[in-house]
Amino acid sequence: MKNYIQAGNVITFTAAETIVSGQGVLQGAFFGVAATDAASGNDFEAAVTGVFELPKAAGALTKGQKVYWNTANANVTGTASGNTLIGAVTEAAADAATTAVVRLNGTV
Numbered sequence: 001m002k003n004y005i006q007a008g009n010v011i012t013f014t015a016a017e018t019i020v021s022g023q024g025v026l027q028g029a030f031f032g033v034a035a036t037d038a039a040s041g042n043d044f045e046a047a048v049t050g051v052f053e054l055p056k057a058a059g060a061l062t063k064g065q066k067v068y069w070n071t072a073n074a075n076v077t078g079t080a081s082g083n084t085l086i087g088a089v090t091e092a093a094a095d096a097a098t099t100a101v102v103r104l105n106g107t108v
Contacts, residue, residue, distance in 0.1 A: 009106070013046045015039065024054050024086075026071055029108035031086040049106035051090055056100040061093040067102055076100045 013027045015038040023034045025046055032046025033054070057070060057077040067076045068083035077083055087105040
């Protein structure tokens with residue numbers, strides 16, 4: 001196909017602030033996990049699909065539960081209101097857990 005560009009699993013983002021590899025980043029309708037560090041204003045690659053361990057807000061999560069990105073706290077939450085859907089957890093996470101294993105949905 002001469003109009004094919006890429007698989008779309010990794011997208012180029014532009015850093016609005018200093019970014020650290022592994023950090024979750026919301027850019028417009030895209031959520032991704034940074035592949036590299038980037039200074040503010042620089043481009044970087046972010047995976048928009050895949051399974052990643054991400055920081056989690058308080059509250060238990062059940063396997064398969066939809067999760068949302070809380071931009072203000074830079075973490076995953078089960079609360080939809082005011083947050084952006086990013087995927088679902090692949091394993092349960094206890095209330096006290098500080099991370100969750102999330103399969104990114106890659107959709108907008």
